[in-house]
Each structure stands twice: as C-alpha cells, then as structure tokens.
Amino acid sequence: MTPLLRLAGLAGILAAAPAAAVEYNAVLTDKSQVTFTSRQMNVPVDGLFKQFDAQVTFDPAKPEAGKAVVEIDLNSIDAGSDDANAEVKRKPWFDTQNFPTAKFVSTGVKALGNGRFEATGKMTIKGRTHDVVAPFTFRPSGSTGQFDGSFVVKRLQFAIGEGPWADTSTVADEVVIKFKFLVAAVQPAAAKK
Amino acid sequence: MNGTPTSYTSTAIALHWLIALLIFTLFPVGLYMVGLPLSPEKLRIYSYHKWTGVTIFLLVLLRLAWRLTHGAPPPAAMPPWQRRLAALSHGALYLLLLVIPLSGWVMSSALGVPVVYFGVLPLPDLVAKNKELGEVLKLVHASLNFTLAALVVVHAAAAVKHHLVDRDDVLVRMIPFLQPRIEKSR
Secondary structure (H helix, E strand, C coil): CCHHHHHHHHHHHHHHHHHHHCCEEEECHHHCEEEEEEEECCEEEEEEECCEEEEEEECCCCHHHCEEEEEEEHHHEECCCHHHHHHHCCCCCCCCCCCCEEEEEEEEEEEEECCEEEEEEEEEECCEEEEEEEEEEEEEECCEEEEEEEEEEEHHHHCCCCHHHHCCCCECCEEEEEEEEEEEECCCHHHHC | CCCCCCCCCHHHHHHHHHHHHHHHHHHHHHHHHCCCCCCHHHHHHHHHHHHHHHHHHHHHHHHHHHHHHHCCCCCCCCCHHHHHHHHHHHHHHHHHHHHHHHHHHHHHHHCCCCCEECCCEECCCCCCCCHHHHHHHHHHHHHHHHHHHHHHHHHHHHHHHHHHHHCCCCCCCCCHHHCHHHHHHC
8 A cells, every 4th residue: 555545544534533423412502592583574683592502412424313402591582672572572472471482302303415404393482383394504623513504483383473463464474593503522421431 | 958947847846845745744653653662563664664764865866966957946036144044954954854864774774673675675784783873873863853844844934934025936936836926926
C-alpha cells in the first residue's frame, strides 16, 4: 500500500467513525430556540417561546432510532407586543391557565438524504392532539450538532383563536413554527468503559 | 410648459381634494383605533389605516411631480408677509404629508409589524425591531399629525378669509363649482 492510499484509508475511517458512535442527546436549551411566524392581514409577525424543555436523542448513523420530546411553556410566549402577549394567553387562544404547555412527541424519524431528515410526531396543544411532520437539517460541528427545521401548524385544529378570532382572513390558520436545537453529544456508556 | 398657468389643472384640484378627503378620514380613524382592545377588527382597521397612509404618500408624490411639471397659478394679490407665510405653510403641508406616512412606516417596522400594502405588496422594514424606538415613534407620529391638523385648520381658515374678507379668487380656483363668484369678482 502506498503512503497516499494508506492516508486515504485512514481519512475514510476517521470520517466514518464519529458518525457511527456519536449520539447527540443533551440539548443546550440556552443556545436553542423555538420561534413562530403568524400572518395578520397577510402581514408576517414573528414571535418566540422563551421557555421550553427538549429531550433529543439522535445518531445521524441511525436516524430512524432518533427521538424527540419538546415541551413548550406557553406562558413564555412573546407574540410581538404586550397587547398580543396578554391576549394569546386568554381562553380563546392558548388558555394557558388550563393548558400551560404544548407538547411534541416524535413517533419516527427518517433520512431524506443530504443531511435532511423528517420527524413525524404528535403535537398536543390545548388538549387537542394532531399529527405533524417536521422536516429538519442536522449539521454536526465538533461535539455538538445543530437541528434546524420548520413546520406548519393549523391553529384552528387546536382551537387557538376561537370566536371572532377564528376568522382566518384576519389571522391566517397556518402558523409556521421554526426550531433550532443545539445538542451536545455525550459519549454512550459503552464507549466510556 | 409655456409660462405660468392662470389656474390649477383639474388633475391638481382632484389630487388636492382626494388627499384632503383621505386625511380627513385617516386622522379620526387613527385616533379611534389606538384605543381599541385587541380584536380582529382592530387588526383590520390598522391595516386599512396603513394602506391609506401609503396611498396618501404616493398621491402626494404624484401631486408634487404634477406641480413641478405643470406649475401653479401665481399667488393672489396680498402683502408680501402673507405671501411668504402662505408659501411656508404650503411647504410645511407638503412636507408633513410625506413625513407622516414615513413616520408611520418606520414606527411599524420598529414595532415588528411590517407594512404589506393592500395585503399584497410587502414594504421593506426601515429599521430593525426595537420596542423603545417604536414607543418614541408612536409619539412622533401622533405629534406630527396634530401639527398637520393645526396647519390644516390655518390653511382652511386662510382660504375662507381670502374668499369672504379679501374677496379674491384663492378659494375659487380650488373649488371650481364656486366659479360664478369669479365672474362677480372680476
């Protein structure tokens, strides 16, 4: 074997090895974010949830074994203005007194190729549960990996904005949820021994 | 253009009154809407208000372009100080009619709500979202509007004074159906 070939072989092993062994499973919450964009009179208005709790386990070599549970504190919403923040916590919207959290539980992950994946799961808001499909990208960098994705939630499926607010010509039914999770890899127990 | 025109063109007159009608509508709507509790109605009225403001801005630009290319009739006979004051107040009116919509637009940007003209054409944000700046701009937008309202009152009072006291054709040339008056004053 020529030195060059040996080098190429070594590089190949190095490239393949971390992908097989590394499981990303410790979400760095302060470097992650959950934001959303609603449309009011066709005007995109951005907002975010300041508090959420996410548990993610993901091995890019075995994406189908990936799991995610995300719980969002709906009282931590910033919908763009003080008026809106007060309003969306009320009964016709999230009714945070009775339903303080929104929860996503993944049911499956599949690889779409090119660093793209798709998570399917159940989203529960205001006591109603619906299936959602969230495409995302995964980019490893050092000991952390970044998940970026977005999906559309139809707010009326979850009774978010009832009564006069159900009029979708004022506030659109579709709300785009965007997420960025920075997740650190913690060595699996077997590898530590 | 060949020389100074002796009267306003019907386009200039139409633009004057159209803009007057729009600001007479928009001013009370603005006062009314800020006190509304958050509701779909409030969101709708805010959008209509912004669309109308952008429309006024465009109409004023059109009007200035028209005036620059078509001219305006010479001022009526009056003391020089009055002429200077009239020119100054007209300049201020034009300026406010341009600055007020802009102040509303930049306020919208600062408050994180972009302006989408007629719900179709998104206008670029003039500044990044900044709540403190947004609060200051609310005050600026309101103050400019009250200044405009005061100037409009002076403007209308001056026109009426010209018509009733000076008995010249200042008001008549902006209100064509008062035309018979012109014959009498000539």
